[in-house]
Amino acid sequence: MRDFSQIREKLYACEKALIFTHTNMDGDAVGSSAALCLALRKLGKECFILKEDELPGYLSFMVPEGLFADEPPFAQDLSIAVDMGNDARLENRREAFYAPKNSVCIDHHVPPQTPFADARVVDPRCCAASLLVFELLKDMGAEIDKDMADLLYGGIISDTGSFKYDKSGPDAHRAAAELIELGADYEKLSVLLLDNRSLAGIRLEDRAMARAAFVSGGKGIISCVLLSDLEELSARPEDMETVIDRLRSVESAELAAVLKQRGERLCKLSARSKQSCLARALCECFGGGGHDKASGATLEMDPESALAAVSAKAEELLSGSLAASAGERGLT
Numbered sequence: 035m036r037d038f039s040q041i042r043e044k045l046y047a048c049e050k051a052l053i054f055t056h057t058n059m060d061g062d063a064v065g066s067s068a069a070l071c072l073a074l075r076k077l078g079k080e081c082f083i084l085k086e087d088e089l090p091g092y093l094s095f096m097v098p099e100g101l102f103a104d105e106p107p108f109a110q111d112l113s114i115a116v117d118m119g120n121d122a123r124l125e126n127r128r129e130a131f132y133a134p135k136n137s138v139c140i141d142h143h144v145p146p147q148t149p150f151a152d153a154r155v156v157d158p159r160c161c162a163a164s165l166l167v168f169e170l171l172k173d174m175g176a177e178i179d180k181d182m183a184d185l186l187y188g189g190i191i192s193d194t195g196s197f198k199y200d201k202s203g204p205d206a207h208r209a210a211a212e213l214i215e216l217g218a219d220y221e222k223l224s225v226l227l228l229d230n231r232s233l234a235g236i237r238l239e240d241r242a243m244a245r246a247a248f249v250s251g252g253k254g255i256i257s258c259v260l261l262s263d264l265e266e267l268s269a270r271p272e273d274m275e276t277v278i279d280r281l282r283s284v285e286s287a288e289l290a291a292v293l294k295q296r297g298e299r300l301c302k303l304s305a306r307s308k309q310s311c312l313a314r315a316l317c318e319c320f321g322g323g324g325h326d327k328a329s330g331a332t333l334e335m336d337p338e339s340a341l342a343a344v345s346a347k348a349e350e351l352l353s354g355s356l357a358a359s360a361g362e363r364g365l366t
């Protein structure tokens with residue numbers, strides 16, 4: 035069992051808490067932060083999630099009204115970071131996060147060299163922050179109602195790709211079973227979170243696939259999605275998020291990467307790898323990070339330059355890792 039004692043004490047002691055999660059929210063960010071917010075309110079605490087950007091439309095069904103705030107609604111005595119291991123991801127909420135004396139961090143990303151928050155439960159082997167929040171709530175003896183079970187189950191299937199990825203082990207499956215017993219509507223959540231695409235979004239994906247190029251003889255695959263694509267296809271920015279899953283599914287590709295244009299000279303990089311930690315290695319070359327096999331970074335470059343830079347790094351990393359694994363097998 036993980037040791038939640040320090041976090042538990044701080045949560046019991048607080049009266050007003052603000053929760054922070056990463057920008058560009060996904061199912062796990064929303065599931066973990068909203069479930070914790072509901073649980074703390076049930077314990078009689080005042081609690082909100084301070085958001086930096088808007089909730090993507092496809093996630094709005096998950097969240098009960100009135101949990102998110104644009105500005106701190108009070109001077110909180112505890113800041114809680116969930117599904118966010120690096121305080122750089124606080125962006126414009128930095129001052130608000132560090133305003134109170136006490137802070138905690140509950141996360142499953144690879145931690146940065148200088149961890150943040152006074153009390154932490156950080157486990158990069160854990161599949162989802164929602165699983166950590168579930169364990170924390172059980173540890174606290176909190177009552178987990180159907181809304182919270184839905185949120186936590188939704189968070190787990192989002193981050194595991196419905197139990198497909200490498201960290202979806204027995205603990206994830208056991209938690210899923212318990213959450214279903216607590217009322218999680220697994221069928222509805224699977225459909226709405228994983229099989230609920232707009233036609234424009236699928237066309238956007240097709241365009242990115244048509245543009246995809248191999249590097250390192252097919253060991254890597256890279257593409258981009260442009261703002262002009264969104265406009266021409268009437269797609270939404272959130273439609274860019276599934277392109278990486280399709281690239282990842284290409285059979286020869288150990289490493290997949292996509293550049294999502296956000297501004298004239300601003301691109302977000304998402305990377306995935308299947309066996310190695312190359313996704314994180316690639317993103318760290320550009321100042322980003324995340325998980326070994328699923329990482330991200332921000333590049334202040336136009337899409338063409340970003341594509342060239344990322345392709346060159348991917349090529350380098352793939353030839354390096356191939357040489358290293360050949361070396362391990364005694365082939366060099």
Ligand SMILES: [Mn+2]
Nearest residue numbers: 062117163193
């Ligand atoms: Mn997560």
